[in-house]
Amino acid sequence: MHFVIEVDDLSFYARLNVPAPTLCPDCRHARRLAMRNERTFYKRACNSCKKSLIAYYPQEKPQVVWCPECWWSDKLDPFQYGKDFDFSRPFFEQFKEMYVKVPTLSLDVVNCHDSEYVSYCGDDKRCYLDIAGEANMDCYYTKFVKYSTNCVDCSFLYNSELAYECVNCHRVNNCSFLNRCLDCHNVHLSYDCRGCTDCFGCWNLRNKQYHIFNQPYSREDYKKKIAELKRNSYATLELLKKEFARESQKALVRFAQLTNCTKCTGDVQEQSKNVKESFDITKSEDSKWLCDVLDAKDCYDLDFSLYKPEQSIELISTLNMTYSGFCNASHFCNHTWYSDKCNNSSNLFGCIAVNKKQYCILNKQYTRESFDKLRTRIIEQMKRAGEWGEYFPVGTSGFGYNETVAQEYFPLTEQQTKSKGFPWWDKPPGTRGKETLKPYQIPDTIEEVQDSLTKEILVCVCGRNYRIVGYELALYRKMGIPIPRECPECRHLNRNKIAGERHLWKRRCCCNGETSSKGQASREKESETIHGPWPVYQNTTSHFHGKNPCPNEFETSYSPERKELIYCEQCYNAEII
Numbered sequence: 224m225h226f227v228i229e230v231d232d233l234s235f236y237a238r239l240n241v242p243a244p245t246l247c248p249d250c251r252h253a254r255r256l257a258m259r260n261e262r263t264f265y266k267r268a269c270n271s272c273k274k275s276l277i278a279y280y281p282q283e284k285p286q287v288v289w290c291p292e293c294w295w296s297d298k299l300d301p302f303q304y305g306k307d308f309d310f311s312r313p314f315f316e317q318f319k320e321m322y323v324k325v326p327t328l329s330l331d332v333v334n335c336h337d338s339e340y341v342s343y344c345g346d347d348k349r350c351y352l353d354i355a356g357e358a359n360m361d362c363y364y365t366k367f368v369k370y371s372t373n374c375v376d377c378s379f380l381y382n383s384e385l386a387y388e389c390v391n392c393h394r395v396n397n398c399s400f401l402n403r404c405l406d407c408h409n410v411h412l413s414y415d416c417r418g419c420t421d422c423f424g425c426w427n428l429r430n431k432q433y434h435i436f437n438q439p440y441s442r443e444d445y446k447k448k449i450a451e452l453k454r455n456s457y458a459t460l461e462l463l464k465k466e467f468a469r470e471s472q473k474a475l476v477r478f479a480q481l482t483n484c485t486k487c488t489g490d491v492q493e494q495s496k497n498v499k500e501s502f503d504i505t506k507s508e509d510s511k512w513l514c515d516v517l518d519a520k521d522c523y524d525l526d527f528s529l530y531k532p533e534q535s536i537e538l539i540s541t542l543n544m545t546y547s548g549f550c551n552a553s554h555f556c557n558h559t560w561y562s563d564k565c566n567n568s569s570n571l572f573g574c575i576a577v578n579k580k581q582y583c584i585l586n587k588q589y590t591r592e593s594f595d596k597l598r599t600r601i602i603e604q605m606k607r608a609g610e611w612g613e614y615f616p617v618g619t620s621g622f623g624y625n626e627t628v629a630q631e632y633f634p635l636t637e638q639q640t641k642s643k644g645f646p647w648w649d650k651p652p653g654t655r656g657k658e659t660l661k662p663y664q665i666p667d668t669i670e671e672v673q674d675s676l677t678k679e680i681l682v683c684v685c686g687r688n689y690r691i692v693g694y695e696l697a698l699y700r701k702m703g704i705p706i707p708r709e710c711p712e713c714r715h716l717n718r719n720k721i722a723g724e725r726h727l728w729k730r731r732c733c734c735n736g737e738t739s740s741k742g743q744a745s746r747e748k749e750s751e752t753i754h755g756p757w758p759v760y761q762n763t764t765s766h767f768h769g770k771n772p773c774p775n776e777f778e779t780s781y782s783p784e785r786k787e788l789i790y791c792e793q794c795y796n797a798e799i800i
């Protein structure tokens with residue numbers, strides 16, 4: 224794919240002393256994501272103490288897996304695996320050899336309590352299948368949820384409490400089935416609402432109360448009507464979702480959810496400045512190509528990196544890295560390059576599992592002078608071999624491509640994966656055909672469900688078996704939500720779809736002045752791919768462009784063939800007050 228390197232990019236690369244990239248942003252992104260398996264877990268034994276545990280690697284893979292107790296203890300001596308750099312062989316080859324030998328942590332988890340099945344999480348309490356979470360309590364089946372309590376099946380959710388199936392939301396409380404809502408309380412099945420309370424099936428509302436499908440009600444009528452809706456019934460809820468999908472086509476869609484941001488492009492960003500082509504970002508500055516990142520400054524190509532990463536490039540799953548590049552799963556390091564699972568260290572190069580050390584190359588420690596000399600020589604050799612400035616090749620981690628996050632955002636078939644020379648893993652965990660209860664045997668309303676349901680094995684349309692765990696059931700009861708008929712994996716992938724694409728298209732504002740019919744005609748011309756009638760929207764205020772079509776263009780994650788009414792910032796703000 225063609226890609227452009229801008230003048231600003233070149234000065235960034237010069238500052239970090241790296242060459243301009245050879246791959247396009249998407250290919251670089253997929254390659255990084257292929258280092259991260261965050262949700263394919265296996266039961267196995269710790270290779271050190273033999274205790275049974277949950278890990279990213281199954282027993283039959285060659286990786287040496289240690290439980291956290293063993294890994295963080297003095298038993299782990301990373302220098303035991305240290306090597307002199309062999310100038311007759313490529314760096315990546317030597318690194319990969321060492322990768323299989325150095326013990327790896329069963330799951331990348333920091334300071335979590337009573338949370339056995341969590342992954343890439345910090346400071347969690349009583350969580351289950353929380354992925355990439357931070358300081359959550361009692362959160363189940365969640366992904367990139369931060370500072371939240373009592374949430375189930377949510378993704379990209381911040382500072383929230385009692386939430387179910389909420390995506391791209393900040394500060395929501397007692398809410399379910401929300402997308403792109405901020406500061407809401409007791410709002411359900413809604414899109415792009417802010418500061419609302421007691422609403423159902425609504426879109427584009429600001430500071431409203433007692434609304435159903437965008438119609439206002441009195442307090443008493445609202446309560447009566449909500450009770451009549453019977454959203455505690457699975458069958459009824461499915462109908463309500465369909466009705467909402469149909470009705471909310473009338474919603475105006477802001478080209479991007481950029482809240483208190485200046486000069487940013489991408490989607491779902493808060494309080495950021497000059498962050499380009501980035502997605503799910505908070506409080507970051509002067510950066511480009513970031514995904515799921517908080518507090519970054521002067522960084523390019525980062526995924527899942529938090530705690531103030533600065534002046535860094537191509538990192539994934541890191542905390543507080545500065546002046547670093549091409550690292551994986553490392554925390555609190557500076558001047559650390561091409562390293563993996565290193566902590567609280569500085570001046571590392573090609574190291575694995577090195578903690579609290581400095582001046583190390585391939586897990587061998589040097590004096591400062593010889594470190595500098597050797598590092599320079601290795602970089603020269605890497606330049607000649609075309610390795611310098613490239614992230615670890617796909618396969619370095621030992622994960623099958625299909626076990627990693629790369630498969631979620633850049634899916635490949637088994638054949639495509641193999642033809643690219645990437646590894647594929649054909650023994651995914653989980654069971655099929657072991658169900659003890661058929662979907663039609665699950666009670667329709669949550670009130671009819673007995674505690675014994677947690678003992679049953681259910682089956683999803685995808686064929687995978689799944690269970691309902693005790694805490695999950697308690698939350699469904701508390702919130703009046705029927706038992707989901709899909710497995711956690713399908714629920715997760717569905718939320719990824721709702722969250723939106725992580726790709727930008729140049730588009731024009733859909734606003735065509737004051738008459739809706741004119742707007743519609745031009746919108747039909749705009750795209751050849753029409754799957755049905757375009758929604759119609761009649762502007763309620765006069766816009767800066769008067770009765771002419773809006774001239775504004777923007778970059779949006781909504782592809783041109785999508786049917787939503789995508790408005791520029793000015794037109795959106797003129798309508799949604």
Ligand SMILES: [Zn+2]
Pocket residue numbers: 269270271272273274289290291292293294
């Ligand atoms: Zn152990």
Ligand SMILES: [Zn+2]
Pocket residue numbers: 683684685686687709710711712713714
């Ligand atoms: Zn499924």
Ligand SMILES: [Zn+2]
Pocket residue numbers: 732733734773774775790791792793794795
């Ligand atoms: Zn416009």
Ligand SMILES: [Zn+2]
Pocket residue numbers: 734735736766767768773793794
């Ligand atoms: Zn307009």
